[in-house]
Amino acid sequence: MTLDGGILASLARPGARIALADGCGSPRAAYPLLSELARQRGDLRLVTGWLPGPVDGLDLDAFADARTVMPGWGLRRAADAGHVRTVPARLAAMPALLNGPLRPDLLVLAAAPGPVGPVLGAEVSWVRAVIDLGVPVAVVLDPGLPRAAAGPPLPDEQVFVLGEAAGGPHVHATPAPRGEHEAIGRHVADLLADGVRLQWAPGQLGAAVVGGVRAAGVRVHADSGLLGDGVVALDEAGLLLSDPVATYLVGTPELYAWADARGRAGRPVVHRIEHTHDPSRLAAEPPLVAVNTAVEIDLDGQVNVEGTASGLVGGVGGHPDYAAAGARSVRGLSVIALASHHRGRSTRVPQLSRPVSTPSHDVDVVVTEHGPADLRGLDRDERRRALDRIFPG
Numbered sequence: 001m002t003l004d005g006g007i008l009a010s011l012a013r014p015g016a017r018i019a020l021a022d023g024c025g026s027p028r029a030a031y032p033l034l035s036e037l038a039r040q041r042g043d044l045r046l047v048t049g050w051l052p053g054p055v056d057g058l059d060l061d062a063f064a065d066a067r068t069v070m071p072g073w074g075l076r077r078a079a080d081a082g083h084v085r086t087v088p089a090r091l092a093a094m095p096a097l098l099n100g101p102l103r104p105d106l107l108v109l110a111a112a113p114g115p116v117g118p119v120l121g122a123e124v125s126w127v128r129a130v131i132d133l134g135v136p137v138a139v140v141l142d143p144g145l146p147r148a149a150a151g152p153p154l155p156d157e158q159v160f161v162l163g164e165a166a167g168g169p170h171v172h173a174t175p176a177p178r179g180e181h182e183a184i185g186r187h188v189a190d191l192l193a194d195g196v197r198l199q200w201a202p203g204q205l206g207a208a209v210v211g212g213v214r215a216a217g218v219r220v221h222a223d224s225g226l227l228g229d230g231v232v233a234l235d236e237a238g239l240l241l242s243d244p245v246a247t248y249l250v251g252t253p254e255l256y257a258w259a260d261a262r263g264r265a266g267r268p269v270v271h272r273i274e275h276t277h278d279p280s281r282l283a284a285e286p287p288l289v290a291v292n293t294a295v296e297i298d299l300d301g302q303v304n305v306e307g308t309a310s311g312l313v314g315g316v317g318g319h320p321d322y323a324a325a326g327a328r329s330v331r332g333l334s335v336i337a338l339a340s341h342h343r344g345r346s347t348r349v350p351q352l353s354r355p356v357s358t359p360s361h362d363v364d365v366v367v368t369e370h371g372p373a374d375l376r377g378l379d380r381d382e383r384r385r386a387l388d389r390i391f392p393g
Helices: 005-011 028-041 073-080 091-098 127-131 179-190 204-216 230-236 253-264 279-283 319-328 380-390
Strands: 017-020 045-048 065-069 085-087 106-111 137-141 159-164 197-200 288-292 296-298 333-337 365-368 371-374
Touching: 005 028, 005 137, 005 159, 028 106, 028 137, 065 091, 073 085, 091 127, 106 127, 179 204, 179 333, 179 365, 179 371, 197 204, 204 230, 230 253, 279 288, 279 319, 288 319, 319 333, 365 380, 371 380
Parallel strands: 017 045, 017 106, 045 065, 065 085, 106 137, 137 159, 197 288, 288 333, 333 365
Antiparallel strands: 365 371
16 A cells, blocks of 8 residues: 555644654654655754664654654664764653643554554654654554554554555564674573573673573563564573563564564553553562663763764663662662773773763673673772773783
8 A cells, every 4th residue: 555645744832843753663754754754844853762773764864853862773874974963861751841942743553453443563762652642643564463462452543554565573683693703692591590591682692691591591671672583592491481572572473473462462561661661660679680782881881872973873771660669679780781892992991982871880790702790889999900800902
């Protein structure tokens, strides 16, 4: 079905700020339509979030202003080139931003057809916060999306269907972990006790952490901003103690089919940010072990996740949310796991290439392939010496 540009044009008032739903289920089929409208109008503004997939057809320069919170892999080059402004904000702050300085006038999203109306698919993220504002919602119906989201169908009075496009969520396959990642995964697994809630980052290192958990046979509750195929592996191994909690899915068709089956059975996996990133919930029982990575850390353990001096890697995202919660959680931990070197250079540097994403006081343990450095209860000099041992050379 062809998408109806006339409906979209009728919903976008002059100077409107348009919120483009993010995640693997972002409405890619609407990108060209949205860009063409922006070129015609000349005064439309765009706000979006984490876009892990290609952004072909999305002409960011057509907008009078384009901003992203947590740019994702799909917007790295555009952000470096200045086509989109990157807002340095923790993911938990996104609903507040969208109720304030970044308040949109229109939301564009993709939704799965449900039994009583369109439903959110592979993510919820900050979208519910925008829906709650009462703004019009331009919907691309995509029967290829999993019905994995908690919450009611989209409100009839706000929904305007642009048409149907069966694209399904973006597929992201994680490369196999390398040797140093596998060593880190084993060290992280040694820190875990049966029954903890576990948050882990996506990518090779996250896959290695899941591998370490499986090898050690540790039973966990999965409670993470992003969930990839590793959660399916934990489920198949009988190591999940409860229904997983996340706000985004990123992975292969196997992950999406698994999440779809759970959602249709009344056990949805993805929830709104106000739930997943709530600091009080995260710091409560069971203990939370938050395992995040870094582009680099400094001599004191301050963390940079945004990028190097030469290029953007990611955004602040949920990193500080989960790190702070893990550090506050009784019997929990905030863990930063990273290889000691990347492309021949140490990932521990005298001065970070970019601003601090997560402060050192929200870091309990740093893990490299050389082992863990437990920083809890240490003063600054002791912390530096502890880190020296896992960053040789």
